[in-house]
Amino acid sequence: MKNFADKLVEAVKAKGSAICVGLDPRLDKIPRFLKMKAIEGGDRTPFGAAAAAILEFNKGIIDAVHDLVPVVKPQIAFYEIFGHEGIKCYEETLKYAKSKGLLTIADAKRNDIGSTAEAYAQAFLGEVSIFDEDEEVVMPVFDADAVTVTPYLGWDGIKPFVEECKKYGKGIFVLDKTSNSSSGDLQDLEVVEKNADGSQKSTMALYEIVGHLIDSWGANDIGENGYSFVGAVTGATFPDQAKRLREIMPNAYFLVPGYGAQGGKASDVAVCFGGGLAGRGEKGLGAIVNNSRGITNAYEILGYDESKYAEAAREAVMKMKMDLASVI
């Protein structure tokens, strides 16, 4: 089973970019013609029509960018907001992206323990067994290539995902230092490190401790390119912390949110690259930089007619590619 990190490296090299397109569709940013088509196009519930409009929108974006980027990351909240019909659209978005040769990261930030975490891991990464009495059916559900997870519950909350990753060649990205302004409420707290006799040795920020945990959680599963399938989320808005985390986690692939709309610049994300076997010698590996609104809403930013949203997204990706190339 190929390690997810190796699949990611291959895709990054094949596409010549380390860009992740975030598919976080907001109904008020979906072009009117797509919404009208969805409303008029059949006997749909309001949520069903919303989901249909979003799926069409996503397909347009995917068609426009799939040859330029290795991976897309739909954020499940923007689908779950339309209930089960939104979740169906989420499934179809993942499937369509896969059919176009893209890797997919389900941005779901799941966190739980025991059989609950197993259920999440099977749903997002693995397969589910149904009716094992008379006829056993084993089927994938979301079948994403990777999923984001939250570390607050410790190893119990991570292990079930790691097991599915091993079994199915999938990956996880564990939240470490997030891009939001209040991320420090917990993540920047200064934690006491102790000597063997229990006395205080030094202190370390919580995000650094989490970095060490992520490093240890992935230590047994490092692929050919020196990266583990246990990656880390490190916000582009905190470059100093990201630099420190690159040192702490030499084998982790970084998923970097916060570029663009949230204020992160190419020069800020540059420190996230590196690690792995290639170290800083091989450029463009070790991090994928996410951009959501900056690409999917590019038609507004560029002042294009909304009918040209897909072309605008393609232009935004090409511009971002050049922007990143200037620093890595």
Place this chain on the structure above:
Amino acid sequence: MKNFADKLVEAVKAKGSAICVGLDPRLDKIPRFLKMKAIEGGDRTPFGAAAAAILEFNKGIIDAVHDLVPVVKPQIAFYEIFGHEGIKCYEETLKYAKSKGLLTIADAKRNDIGSTAEAYAQAFLGEVSIFDEDEEVVMPVFDADAVTVTPYLGWDGIKPFVEECKKYGKGIFVLDKTSNSSSGDLQDLEVVEKNADGSQKSTMALYEIVGHLIDSWGANDIGENGYSFVGAVTGATFPDQAKRLREIMPNAYFLVPGYGAQGGKASDVAVCFGGGLAGRGEKGLGAIVNNSRGITNAYEILGYDESKYAEAAREAVMKMKMDLASVI
């Protein structure tokens, strides 16, 4: 708008119990006759049949216990594992519980920031606006009374939920000290507290810091009974920590997992009660104790035929009620 904590107090008094029934259905524990009925009962996909069996099972449990308990807590992972058809079953389970006069806690442990957290908060607690151009439709989605959330992203990840709570009379339970054995990986870390001049004053466990944060996040929204709509999750498996958290968060309602199957005893959960205006004078307030498998799988535990799963669940609730009454 009535504060969620006051609704909870009313329901606890009306039902004379502080029990939360966890609806975490696992297909291998669903009675065979329900699965056969679901398979034979229509032109269903495998996931659709699984969802149909689970919904019937849940309705049986709800019918059997709704007059004995104030609240049910379906864990969304066990529904999401069947994709959008599972999520439809989740919606229907919440709706059915509500129709039987039960409060509902969506156990989803959501965590994100900005517009993403807003989307989650609207989906679980509030309403969603659709197609605001030609015809505005505003609809609830899951419409739970409360949702569980994770604090790792800080206030940015909590605020959007608090806003929906205010607007719709809903509540949240923030993970603090969870019931799993590795919960200490992060939650027990010793954090440095500083003096105004930056020198080290003392240390405090991360779960205590999170307790202080939860206390402050709920400080503006305390209801008539002295409890805030910002509650806390504190595992029954860590009674010493729960006792400390009860002191730190006098206004938080505690949601207590870990009783029964995970090893928590009535004597362990006793410390979670108290707080509020009533303090420890009024018994049975301040905490709701969750039990999932111990109730929904009681037919196995009691050695009953699976056709009697609902009766067994009712017996298990009555036994738990007596068990809790012995210590509070």
